[in-house]
Amino acid sequence: GAGVSQSPSNKVTEKGKDVELRCDPISGHTALYWYRQSLGQGLEFLIYFQGNSAPDKSGLPSDRFSAERTGGSVSTLTIQRTQQEDSAVYLCASSSGQQSTNEKLFFGSGTQLSVL
Amino acid sequence: GESVGLHLPTLSVQEGDNSIINCAYSNSASDYFIWYKQESGKGPQFIIDIRSNMDKRQGQRVTVLLNKTVKHLSLQIAATQPGDSAVYFCAENRDNFNKFYFGSGTKLNVKP
Numbered sequence: 268g269a270g271v272s273q274s275p276s277n278k279v280t281e282k283g284k285d286v287e288l289r290c291d292p293i294s295g296h297t298a299l300y301w302y303r304q305s306l307g308q309g310l311e312f313l314i315y316f317q318g319n320s321a322p323d324k325s326g327l328p329s330d331r332f333s334a335e336r337t338g339g340s341v342s343t344l345t346i347q348r349t350q351q352e353d354s355a356v357y358l359c360a361s362s363s364g365q366q367s368t369n370e371k372l373f374f375g376s377g378t379q380l381s382v383l
Numbered sequence: 384g385e386s387v388g389l390h391l392p393t394l395s396v397q398e399g400d401n402s403i404i405n406c407a408y409s410n411s412a413s414d415y416f417i418w419y420k421q422e423s424g425k426g427p428q429f430i431i432d433i434r435s436n437m438d439k440r441q442g443q444r445v446t447v448l449l450n451k452t453v454k455h456l457s458l459q460i461a462a463t464q465p466g467d468s469a470v471y472f473c474a475e476n477r478d479n480f481n482k483f484y485f486g487s488g489t490k491l492n493v494k495p
Contacts, residue, residue: 271426302485309472310427310485323482358426371417372483374426 269293271375273359279381280349288344288378290359297364299342300372301334304356313357316342317364349382356380395492402460404489406473409454415476417483418447418458422469430458430471460491468493 272291280286292299301313312326316336327333331349336342346353356379360372396402408416414435419427431442433449433456440447446459456473470490474483 300483309487310474312482312484315482360426371429371432372427374419374428376424376426 271359271361271373273357273375273378275378276376277379277381279383281383282351283348285345285347286349286380288346288357288359288380290342290344290361290375292340292342292359292361293373295363296361296373297339298362299336300360300362301342301344302358302360304358304377306355310358313344346380349380351382354380354382392487393490393492395494396463398463398465398493398495400463402458402463402467402491402493404458404460404471404491406456406458406486407454408456408473408475410475410477411451411454413475413477416447416449416456417474417476418445418456419472419474419485420467420469421472421488427472463491463493465493465495467491 271293274289278286297318299316302310303313304310314327314334315323331347334342334344344357356377358374358377360374362370362372394404417432418430420430421427431440431445431447433440433447435451438449444461448457458471460467468491470488472485472488474485476483
């Protein structure tokens with residue numbers, strides 16, 4: 268696609284329920300990232316996928332958070348047993364993944380998650 | 384711990400004036416920096432980047448300055464316009480090529 272696409276754009280859920288957030292990266296981009304942005308805050312790194320390598324999960328805040336990337340393209344971020352403190356905007360980004368040079372990330376518009 | 388942060392959380396400028404947004408970083412090993420602009424309800428958009436072997440880089444109406452001695456980064460916007468109103472983030476690349484750490488952001492308000 269022309270850009271990074273995320274769905275849904277908004278998600279309201281009840282505490283304790285599971286949610287799945289989806290990200291479609293730019294076609295051909297091998298690197299994919301998930302970030303979390305709480306209200307009025309900066310971006311908190313969650314997880315990074317690069318090609319077929321094992322993902323860097325060092326930013327996941329708890330074992331309730333997990334992410335998959337199927338076929339090296341679409342990614343799903345899953346939050347189990349959601350808590351109110353999980354409420355935030357979840358941003359996905361992709362890049363071409365050429366590790367020979369530093370490169371910029373292209374972001375989607377995010378999913379606004381509200382846990383009631 | 385090491386961090387990326389911004390000096391001013393909110394900056395108000397008059398339309399047509401120049402804006403300067405500052406960022407401090409603490410990891411001297413960081414070698415690549417990016418400024419992003421985030422408008423309300425949208426994801427961050429790339430503005431300009433700079434590598435650590437440079438002190439200055441210019442784009443269209445924007446200039447990024449890097450002072451490695453004091454670990455300071457700034458974004459200068461010339462002739463600020465209402466469309467420049469947004470939150471601006473600096474991002475620092477460390478640990479590996481493509482892992483970025485973001486500051487908390489500065490909100491720029493442009494007054495007509």
